[in-house]
Amino acid sequence: MTSFRPAPGWLADAVFYQIYPQSFADSDGDGVGDFAGITERLGHLAWLGVNTVWLNPCFVSPFRDAGYDVADYLAVAPRYGSADGLAKLVDEARRQGIRVLLDLVAGHTSDAHPWFTASADDPDDDRYIWAPEGCPDGYVPSPGARPGAYLPNFFASQPALNFGHARQDPAEPWRLPVDAEGPRANRAALRSVIDHWLRLGLAGFRVDMAASLVKDDPGRRETATIWTELRHWMDRAHPEAVLLSEWGDPEVSVPAGFHADFFLQFGGATDGLALRSLWSNGEGTVNEDWDPLDCFFDASGRGSPRPFLDAWQRACAALDGTGFISLPTANHDFSRLNCGPRTAEQLPVAFAFQLTWPTLPAIYYGDEIGMRYVPGLPDKEGSVLGPRYNRAGSRTPMQWDDSANAGFSTASADRLYLPVDPDPARPTVAAQRADDTSLLHLVRRLVALRTSRPELGSAGSVEVLHAGHPFVYVRGGRYLVVVNPRRDGASHRLDGYGAATGARPLEVSGVRVDGDTVTAEGFSYGIFALGR
Structure with a gap:
C-alpha cells in the first residue's frame, strides 16, 4: 500500500452534513437556495453538532445536471451569490466550528x-x-x-475530459496513453482547481465520479495512479485538507489516495449491495439493473445486517487504518431514509445505528427531521435517470417552519426550485426544536454522545455480539448498542460475553437489559454504558 501522510486529525471526528444548496435556504426570494441562506442557517448545524459541511456543486453551469456540468471551475454560479458570499459562508462556518467542503467534478x-x-x-x-x-x-x-x-x-x-486510456485498441486508434499531452494538461488543471479553492479556506472536496478518469482501465489502476500522485502533492501543499470520493469502493479508492470513501448504492462487487441491503428500499431511485433486496432497516424483518457487515469488515481490513469509510443516510442521488413504506417511527433506530457505528456519519439535509422522498415530481435539471429513477424527490426544499414554503423562500410557490412537500403533516425544524421527544432532538443527542465518547467514534473498536434481530454490538469495550429495526420484538442472550447487569442506559427506547439477556421491542434502540 502506498504510504501517505496520515489524514488530518479532525477527520476522525467528522460528522458530515450534506447541503444541496439550491434547496436549503433562499435569502433573496428568487426561489433558489443560496450561500447567504446557508450562512443564515449555520446556527442550526452548530446546534445539531455537525462539524463538516459538504456542498453540492456551486460553480458556473448551464445546470443540465444540477451543476454537475461545470462551465467554469473557478467561478461560482450567480444563482448562489458571489465569491465573496462563499467566502463569508466559509468564514462564518469556521467561527461556529464547521468546515466546508466543495464538490469537485473531475472527470x-x-x-x-x-x-x-x-x-x-x-x-x-x-x-x-x-x-x-x-x-x-x-x-x-x-x-x-x-x-x-x-x-x-x-x-x-x-x-x-481526456485522462487517457489504460489500453490501446486497434478499433479505436484515437485512444491516447495516460502520459500524452492532453491527459497531462488535465492532470495539471485538476491540481490547479484544487489548489485555488484550498487557498481560499475550503477544507477539501467530495469528488464526483472519482473512478471515471482513465478509460478502459482494468481495476482502475491508472485512475488510482492519478489520485495517488495528487494525494502526495496535497500532503505537501495542503496537509489539513481532505478528499472524499464518490467511488463506492473504499478498498480501491482509499489506497489510491482518498482520505475517505462512501458506501453508496453502487460501487465495488459488494459495497453497493452493502448500503442497499442496509436501509434503501429504492423508492423512486431504482436502477433497473439492481436486484431487489430485503433491506435490514425495514419493518418486515426479512433483511439482515450481514451483507453490510461483511463489506465493512473486508474494507476495514484493506484500509488497515489508513483512511475512513463514510456511511450516509441518503444523498441527492438516491432515496431518503423516509421513503416508500418506511414510516417516521422507523427513523430513530436508523440514526441510533449510524451514529454509533465506526464509520464517518453523513447526514443528508432534512433527514435529521425525517423529511420524506417526494414521489411524482417533474424532471428538474436532469433529475430523471429512468422510468423508476427520479432524483428530484430527494432534492425538495428544506422544511424550516410552518410559514409559506416551509420557511425555505419568500418566493411564490410557482417560482421555487422544486415544490415543497405538499403533505400537511410534513416535519419542520421549528416544530421539532420545540419537542424534546422529536427525531431532531434525538439526532442531536446521538451526535453529542458520539462526540463526547471517543469509543463511539470512528476509532473505537467494535465487537459484534449478534448480527440479526436485534443487532447487538459493543463499542470500545465500554458501550453496548442494541438496534431492532423490525416491527416485531426480539431478544438475544449475551452468552460468553459476561453479565451486563451493570449496564447504564444512555439513550434508550424500547430496549432493556436483564442480566445476560437483551430484549428489544419493535423499532427500538438502546445505548448503554457497561460497568465492567
Missing part, C-alpha cells in the same frame, strides 16, 4: 465550458476524447467545426 465538464468549445473547433486539441470520424456507439456528434464525435461521461452534455 468531465459541461459542453459549454470554454475548454470544450475550443476543442470542438480544433482537431489538434486532446483535452477531450474525440473519435475523428463517424460516431461510434456511445459517442456524441461534434457540435463544432471539428469532425467526428466526442465521448460523454454521463449525459451527452458532459464530455469526458
Whole structure:
C-alpha cells in the first residue's frame, strides 16, 4: 500500500452534513437556495453538532445536471451569490466550528465550458476524447467545426475530459496513453482547481465520479495512479485538507489516495449491495439493473445486517487504518431514509445505528427531521435517470417552519426550485426544536454522545455480539448498542460475553437489559454504558 501522510486529525471526528444548496435556504426570494441562506442557517448545524459541511456543486453551469456540468471551475454560479458570499459562508462556518467542503467534478465538464468549445473547433486539441470520424456507439456528434464525435461521461452534455486510456485498441486508434499531452494538461488543471479553492479556506472536496478518469482501465489502476500522485502533492501543499470520493469502493479508492470513501448504492462487487441491503428500499431511485433486496432497516424483518457487515469488515481490513469509510443516510442521488413504506417511527433506530457505528456519519439535509422522498415530481435539471429513477424527490426544499414554503423562500410557490412537500403533516425544524421527544432532538443527542465518547467514534473498536434481530454490538469495550429495526420484538442472550447487569442506559427506547439477556421491542434502540 502506498504510504501517505496520515489524514488530518479532525477527520476522525467528522460528522458530515450534506447541503444541496439550491434547496436549503433562499435569502433573496428568487426561489433558489443560496450561500447567504446557508450562512443564515449555520446556527442550526452548530446546534445539531455537525462539524463538516459538504456542498453540492456551486460553480458556473448551464445546470443540465444540477451543476454537475461545470462551465467554469473557478467561478461560482450567480444563482448562489458571489465569491465573496462563499467566502463569508466559509468564514462564518469556521467561527461556529464547521468546515466546508466543495464538490469537485473531475472527470468531465459541461459542453459549454470554454475548454470544450475550443476543442470542438480544433482537431489538434486532446483535452477531450474525440473519435475523428463517424460516431461510434456511445459517442456524441461534434457540435463544432471539428469532425467526428466526442465521448460523454454521463449525459451527452458532459464530455469526458481526456485522462487517457489504460489500453490501446486497434478499433479505436484515437485512444491516447495516460502520459500524452492532453491527459497531462488535465492532470495539471485538476491540481490547479484544487489548489485555488484550498487557498481560499475550503477544507477539501467530495469528488464526483472519482473512478471515471482513465478509460478502459482494468481495476482502475491508472485512475488510482492519478489520485495517488495528487494525494502526495496535497500532503505537501495542503496537509489539513481532505478528499472524499464518490467511488463506492473504499478498498480501491482509499489506497489510491482518498482520505475517505462512501458506501453508496453502487460501487465495488459488494459495497453497493452493502448500503442497499442496509436501509434503501429504492423508492423512486431504482436502477433497473439492481436486484431487489430485503433491506435490514425495514419493518418486515426479512433483511439482515450481514451483507453490510461483511463489506465493512473486508474494507476495514484493506484500509488497515489508513483512511475512513463514510456511511450516509441518503444523498441527492438516491432515496431518503423516509421513503416508500418506511414510516417516521422507523427513523430513530436508523440514526441510533449510524451514529454509533465506526464509520464517518453523513447526514443528508432534512433527514435529521425525517423529511420524506417526494414521489411524482417533474424532471428538474436532469433529475430523471429512468422510468423508476427520479432524483428530484430527494432534492425538495428544506422544511424550516410552518410559514409559506416551509420557511425555505419568500418566493411564490410557482417560482421555487422544486415544490415543497405538499403533505400537511410534513416535519419542520421549528416544530421539532420545540419537542424534546422529536427525531431532531434525538439526532442531536446521538451526535453529542458520539462526540463526547471517543469509543463511539470512528476509532473505537467494535465487537459484534449478534448480527440479526436485534443487532447487538459493543463499542470500545465500554458501550453496548442494541438496534431492532423490525416491527416485531426480539431478544438475544449475551452468552460468553459476561453479565451486563451493570449496564447504564444512555439513550434508550424500547430496549432493556436483564442480566445476560437483551430484549428489544419493535423499532427500538438502546445505548448503554457497561460497568465492567
